[in-house]
Amino acid sequence: YSTVHSLEPLPANGPDFGALGEEAEFVEVEPEAKQEILENKDVVVQHVHFDGLGRTKDDIIICEIGDVFKAKNLIEAIEAHVLAAALFNAPLLLGEDALPNGLDVTFEVTELRRLTGSYNTMVGNNEGSMVLGLKLPNLLGRAEKVTFQFSYGTKETSYGLSFFKPRPGNFERNFSVNVYKVTGQFPWSSLRETDRGVSAEYSFPVWKTSHTVKWDGVWRELGCLSRATSFAVRKESGHSLKSSLSHAMVIDSRNSSILPRRGALLKVNQLDAQPTEPPKRPLKILVLSNVYTQRGAQTYNPKIKGWMFYLGGPTSVRGFSMHSVGPQSEGDYLGGEAYWAGGLHLYTPLPFRPGQGGFGELFRTHFFLNAGNLCNLNYGEGPQAHIRKLAECIRWSYGAGIVLRLGNIARLELNYCVPMGVQPGDR
Amino acid sequence: MWSGSWRVRFQEDKVSSFRKSKTAEPWPENATLYQQLKGEQILLSDNAASLAVQAFLQMCNLPVKVVCRANAEYMSPSGKVPFIHVGNQVVSELGPIVQFVKAKGHSLSDGLDEVQKAEMKAYMELVNNMLLTAELYLQWCDEATVGEITHARYGSPYPWPLNHILAYQKQWEVKRKMKAIGWGNKTLDQVLEDVDQCCQALSQRLGTQPYFFNKQPTELDALVFGHLYTILTTQLTNDELSEKVKNYSNLLAFCRRIEQHYFEDRGKGSSSIRSS
Numbered sequence: 051y052s053t054v055h056s057l058e059p060l061p062a063n064g065p066d067f068g069a070l071g072e073e074a075e076f077v078e079v080e081p082e083a084k085q086e087i088l089e090n091k092d093v094v095v096q097h098v099h100f101d102g103l104g105r106t107k108d109d110i111i112i113c114e115i116g117d118v119f120k121a122k123n124l125i126e127a128i129e130a131h132v133l134a135a136a137l138f139n140a141p142l143l144l145g146e147d148a149l150p151n152g153l154d155v156t157f158e159v160t161e162l163r164r165l166t167g168s169y170n171t172m173v174g175n176n177e178g179s180m181v182l183g184l185k186l187p188n189l190l191g192r193a194e195k196v197t198f199q200f201s202y203g204t205k206e207t208s209y210g211l212s213f214f215k216p217r218p219g220n221f222e223r224n225f226s227v228n229v230y231k232v233t234g235q236f237p238w239s240s241l242r243e244t245d246r247g248v249s250a251e252y253s254f255p256v257w258k259t260s261h262t263v264k265w266d267g268v269w270r271e272l273g274c275l276s277r278a279t280s281f282a283v284r285k286e287s288g289h290s291l292k293s294s295l296s297h298a299m300v301i302d303s304r305n306s307s308i309l310p311r312r313g314a315l316l317k318v319n320q321l322d323a324q325p326t327e328p329p330k331r332p333l334k335i336l337v338l339s340n341v342y343t344q345r346g347a348q349t350y351n352p353k354i355k356g357w358m359f360y361l362g363g364p365t366s367v368r369g370f371s372m373h374s375v376g377p378q379s380e381g382d383y384l385g386g387e388a389y390w391a392g393g394l395h396l397y398t399p400l401p402f403r404p405g406q407g408g409f410g411e412l413f414r415t416h417f418f419l420n421a422g423n424l425c426n427l428n429y430g431e432g433p434q435a436h437i438r439k440l441a442e443c444i445r446w447s448y449g450a451g452i453v454l455r456l457g458n459i460a461r462l463e464l465n466y467c468v469p470m471g472v473q474p475g476d477r
Numbered sequence: 478m479w480s481g482s483w484r485v486r487f488q489e490d491k492v493s494s495f496r497k498s499k500t501a502e503p504w505p506e507n508a509t510l511y512q513q514l515k516g517e518q519i520l521l522s523d524n525a526a527s528l529a530v531q532a533f534l535q536m537c538n539l540p541v542k543v544v545c546r547a548n549a550e551y552m553s554p555s556g557k558v559p560f561i562h563v564g565n566q567v568v569s570e571l572g573p574i575v576q577f578v579k580a581k582g583h584s585l586s587d588g589l590d591e592v593q594k595a596e597m598k599a600y601m602e603l604v605n606n607m608l609l610t611a612e613l614y615l616q617w618c619d620e621a622t623v624g625e626i627t628h629a630r631y632g633s634p635y636p637w638p639l640n641h642i643l644a645y646q647k648q649w650e651v652k653r654k655m656k657a658i659g660w661g662n663k664t665l666d667q668v669l670e671d672v673d674q675c676c677q678a679l680s681q682r683l684g685t686q687p688y689f690f691n692k693q694p695t696e697l698d699a700l701v702f703g704h705l706y707t708i709l710t711t712q713l714t715n716d717e718l719s720e721k722v723k724n725y726s727n728l729l730a731f732c733r734r735i736e737q738h739y740f741e742d743r744g745k746g747s748s749s750i751r752s753s
Contacts, residue, residue, distance in 0.1 A: 269639060269642070272551075273551070274554070277554055277567075281562060281565070281567070284552050284567070285546075285548075285552060287548060287551040287552045288547070288548030288550075288551035288552065289548070289551070289635060289639060289643060290639075291635070291636050291639045380565075
């Protein structure tokens, strides 16, 4: 019999609620009654049968399995079957027929259950959460997926519903629609935030790259965390609406997303966000008339104030407290309108290689240099002034530590950091 | 005897320095009052509350700058307007503001005895329970007013669809509160009757005096002025509400008197109500 190792992992799909990348699975093919070395034998696939189909539609099967007919040898036939795993679990059985090198392929199929539940814990930047999920895979027979996710964490609580549909025959081309609500508390700014949003995204491959275009509409509500919140932050309380369009391009040739051994990841992201302004048309209403007048009352300009960038923390500029760099007022950090951040990291195996080949492989020593800056823009000054502003008073840090890889989902870092370029007000 | 008087003076010094430390800083120049946008957004009930506070601060001779912000309701620590920002403290609603101002050493009701103070509190409760609730009812539970005025004004600073969502949310909240206090099933006519009764009580108490407690205005005068003046000068879908108030001539004279004395006169001169 032949065994097949490390098939290509499935293309990443679904909304980014933290869809955990499915690890490549080890697949074993059952030994046949006829023990033959089939591996490199030339074959012609004559028939393909499917046993056990229920709700899966025919056209998507033909798309996915069309490759099986083109298979020239056993390896290719088996690889073609992997694409179908999103629809059902499909062990491969082979039979022999008519032609001396003819092959009858029968897929004995178990469709995925209509409803599956999951319970995970997630770790993020110094926060943890527990995630309950409900998944309805292959909902209408063409690999559509509906996911409901509820996450309860130390900083954020959220729930969301998402609908995902790939294009039959080409799973890398897909779109999904999400509806979500996130509530979070941010002590570094003394802010409480509730976001309710709708988003739609469309992914498609172009040559070796993967592109995603996403529209996101969010209703954001900000509130003060306590009575001691600074007035600058209190002024941002209230409701606002943001509509944004983003495009991301990813080229990922790494062999693991947590501690890759080879390959490179390039991600280019652009976002255009509009604070939707209220319409300027005059409203047909009766105006309050008071005899005494107040000259020119100051009006609130709904500039995109609540949507700031933050800098600092264990994954941006290490050595600084979470989001605690930049403009602040009475101890609350306000964020900035522009930022840049960069890092240089070097990972090496542990010195003297303890536990080599086993437990020790999960650790790396880690040397890093992080830098970044955050500021508010003064639109009257022009881009030269902005670049100059971002280039002065750079915050940076360097240090070393140990990284531990936790499964394929997270990493634990213990670093000794030396923060430099600290400006007054940073923490 | 000599030692006795020295001891008394020492006690007095201690008491006055204690009082000074409680009041801490004097009233700053940049004290600010926040309310919603005057022209397009603010509603009858909020305007009345804001005017009451402004009148009160005028009567105490404390300057305050009025700033209009669309999110004033959400900035307020209690969710109600107006609120004042004095130094680094934020205080909202007339009751707490009166207390805050008293702690700084200014008070309008110091001259009243206990009986009068209790009476003043009772009338303030009457205004809040009757007049303010009637205003809220008219704004949020009378379909004609809601459709023509309230809904559009409340959501005006926000883009679609947020303007509708927030207006419906607020309406649902107010209706729920009305049910809780037993006003859910009242008709508009019953509410107007209640307004009339309230005005009658106020008119009787005022009589021919210039202010409710004879010569000097108190926070009750500020509160009554805020509500009555706003009702009189606001155009709604119909005039029934302001007609109820106009029935009482001494109330009309009272409003005019306060307006002339505390707003027009001062507005021309040193502008104690400065607005930016």
